Amino acid sequence: MDLSTINPAVLLASLMVASTPILLAAIGELVVEKSGVLNLGVEGMMIVGAICGFAVSVETGSPVLGFVAAAAGSALLSMTFGILTQFFLSNQVATGLALTLFGLGLSALMGQGYVGIKPPAMGDLNLGPLGDIPFVGRVLFQHDVMVYVSLALVAAVWAFLKYTRAGLILRAVGESHDAAHALGYKVVVVRLAAIAFGGACAGLGGAYLSLIRVPQWTEGMTAGAGWIALAIVVFSSWRAWGVLIGAYLFGGVTVLQLNLQAAGLDVPVEYLSMSPYLITILVLVIMSSGRGRAALNAPASLGRSFHASH
Amino acid sequence: MIRLEKRPQPSRAWSYATPVLAVIVTMIAGGILFAVLGKDPVLSIRTIFWDPLFGEFAFYYRGQLLVKAGPLILIAIGLSLGFRAGIWNIGAEGQYIIGAICGAAVGLAFYPMEARWLIFPLMVIAGAVGGFLWAMIPAILKTRFNTNEILVSLLLVYVAEQLLASMALGTLRNPEGSGFPGSRNLQQYDSAANTELIAGTGMHWGVVAALLAVIGAYVLLNRHMLGYQIRLTGQSPRAARFAGVRPRLLVVFCLGASGALAGLAGLFEVAGPAGQISIDFNSGYGFTAIIVAFLGRLHPVGILLAGLLLALTYIGGEAAQATLGLPAAAIQAFQGMLLFFLLAVDVLTNYRMRFGRAEVA
Numbered sequence: 001m002d003l004s005t006i007n008p009a010v011l012l013a014s015l016m017v018a019s020t021p022i023l024l025a026a027i028g029e030l031v032v033e034k035s036g037v038l039n040l041g042v043e044g045m046m047i048v049g050a051i052c053g054f055a056v057s058v059e060t061g062s063p064v065l066g067f068v069a070a071a072a073g074s075a076l077l078s079m080t081f082g083i084l085t086q087f088f089l090s091n092q093v094a095t096g097l098a099l100t101l102f103g104l105g106l107s108a109l110m111g112q113g114y115v116g117i118k119p120p121a122m123g124d125l126n127l128g129p130l131g132d133i134p135f136v137g138r139v140l141f142q143h144d145v146m147v148y149v150s151l152a153l154v155a156a157v158w159a160f161l162k163y164t165r166a167g168l169i170l171r172a173v174g175e176s177h178d179a180a181h182a183l184g185y186k187v188v189v190v191r192l193a194a195i196a197f198g199g200a201c202a203g204l205g206g207a208y209l210s211l212i213r214v215p216q217w218t219e220g221m222t223a224g225a226g227w228i229a230l231a232i233v234v235f236s237s238w239r240a241w242g243v244l245i246g247a248y249l250f251g252g253v254t255v256l257q258l259n260l261q262a263a264g265l266d267v268p269v270e271y272l273s274m275s276p277y278l279i280t281i282l283v284l285v286i287m288s289s290g291r292g293r294a295a296l297n298a299p300a301s302l303g304r305s306f307h308a309s310h
Numbered sequence: 311m312i313r314l315e316k317r318p319q320p321s322r323a324w325s326y327a328t329p330v331l332a333v334i335v336t337m338i339a340g341g342i343l344f345a346v347l348g349k350d351p352v353l354s355i356r357t358i359f360w361d362p363l364f365g366e367f368a369f370y371y372r373g374q375l376l377v378k379a380g381p382l383i384l385i386a387i388g389l390s391l392g393f394r395a396g397i398w399n400i401g402a403e404g405q406y407i408i409g410a411i412c413g414a415a416v417g418l419a420f421y422p423m424e425a426r427w428l429i430f431p432l433m434v435i436a437g438a439v440g441g442f443l444w445a446m447i448p449a450i451l452k453t454r455f456n457t458n459e460i461l462v463s464l465l466l467v468y469v470a471e472q473l474l475a476s477m478a479l480g481t482l483r484n485p486e487g488s489g490f491p492g493s494r495n496l497q498q499y500d501s502a503a504n505t506e507l508i509a510g511t512g513m514h515w516g517v518v519a520a521l522l523a524v525i526g527a528y529v530l531l532n533r534h535m536l537g538y539q540i541r542l543t544g545q546s547p548r549a550a551r552f553a554g555v556r557p558r559l560l561v562v563f564c565l566g567a568s569g570a571l572a573g574l575a576g577l578f579e580v581a582g583p584a585g586q587i588s589i590d591f592n593s594g595y596g597f598t599a600i601i602v603a604f605l606g607r608l609h610p611v612g613i614l615l616a617g618l619l620l621a622l623t624y625i626g627g628e629a630a631q632a633t634l635g636l637p638a639a640a641i642q643a644f645q646g647m648l649l650f651f652l653l654a655v656d657v658l659t660n661y662r663m664r665f666g667r668a669e670v671a
Contacts, residue, residue, distance in 0.1 A: 040460065080650060084650065084653055084654055088653070088654050088656070088657040089314070089657055089660070089661065090653040090654065090656060090657065091653070093398055093460065094604060094649075094653055095650075095653050097400060097600055097649075098601075098646060098649040098650050098653060099650075101597060101600070101601065101642075101645065101646040101649060102643060102646025102647060102649070102650060103646070104642065104646070105639055105640075105641075105642030105643030105644070105645065105646045106639075106643045106646070108637075108638075108639030108642060108643075109347075109637060109639040109640055109642075109643050111639075112637055112639070219639070223468065224464075224465065224467075224468045227461060227464050227465060228465070230461055231461045231465070234458060234461070268476055268480065270472040270473065270475045270476035270479075271472070271476065273472050274468065274469045274472040274473070277465045277466070277468045277469050278469060280465055281451075281457075281461075281462050281465050281466070284451075284457050284458065284461060284462065285451055285455045285457050288455055288456050288457045288458065289454075289455035289456065289457075307314065307316065
């Protein structure tokens, strides 16, 4: 094994790229769960976003339009979940699973003609002299625009939840929908908006995978990224910056194991490939034990259906 | 203006009618989907649901029905126990894979010994134990550390898939396979083969096990204390605790039972229809079984019927692929749609629709 082939600057830079899809999906799911809805369909929304973004950017030649389409497509798909859980009062766990199963099938269907095509490339953002700083420039300032969008989104969600009135209402709905309803807030409307936002974010994450990280379309290409995003929300104990840490931690593990594979570590490739999932489980265990710190922080109405009797 | 009014008790009539209604609505929506894909909707639906049973080549397809329904029913029965109690094992696909690996490994370890009375039963046990132990990971993490079993069991599917690849390429690879991935074919090894019991019917030991599981689950849920506790926990966890239910025991039992059944399904598949451990051995039965469990209303007899129906969509889907060029993914989307519509029409079971404006309270 030759560890000297691993360049730390490249490693850290690719860590940011590897983390971005999960970060995008997880920050969206954070908002959804903060409103008291557990949407297990992240995986399905991500993969539909991946193919929507891919198809549109191939057809139009514009990655930006691809991302817009991915967000719109996944938000639309998430509305099936929203309508079912909010108006038809279906079980959120079962409906989320349905969304994932349906999304996987739908995306495979939509992606029929797009296997083996290369999408138009999205250039790195030119940040002028910042990109030329040794080491730091390579790690932080030579990325595509979506990396910075995802970071901005984390900051925006954090500020929204902490400082705005709308964020307060969203949290109130998530903690006690009956109390929020009694105060006159539209529980269902707030939750639908949160679900749509979560869908759009998951779509962006999926499109990031198919347009930038991989970049091509293959069936089932998200490979559990949506589920890891769900785990990261638990890891964060429902805090925006925690999501950032969790996603980058996961991205770090992914990139490290890929680099170890490339460097020829004397462990079968399959065992290295399973490490990100195992580490996610380990982290979940650590977070959920320890006197239930994470559990205490979960929105109190998480996963419960709301039915206004009058 | 439509309002929903909660029924004091779920409607019995609707609980039987909703799965049928969901299937009909899905057929209509599926027809629209197929029309969008440029296929004749009526012909597509007929090819999927009618021709395999009553068409020209029905003699071939009917046998396939039990082959596909066996694992689906076996896994769904196990899942339904947990789903009833609010314990969500959604990683049956992983337990299925591990059951197949363990069972096949035992069979291959004895190769080429001739002792069917010993080897096949040992494989069955190994398959069940493999699935059971894999399901014990989320179970113990749940009871010991309060970790979410949904996420753990699902993430373990990806781990199991990597393990499967490693087995197919390494440990269990056929030494006489001239370097190709995949194990020896168990179908060609008489002591380990899960053969067809009645020629032409598709009836193999896995189907027998599935029928036994249906009966067992029915007895458990209706005649046994544990089954009562499972139902009680699902309806009211608080009341269940007062009634002396031990939630941890229930978690271990429900996950363990569903893991063992999924493992069995994997073993019967690898020793029978699939024949060998290969990289793409798993075909999503573990996930489709979730749809089967819900469509069967978590009731053993319902699951039996739902399993046959979903098996029909697999077979009909293949037929439609061959004759109409309908993409395989269309069937996957169709199955997902079925679960959506089922959950949507389920509102009728628990709520009553009221038309007209709401009066101010």
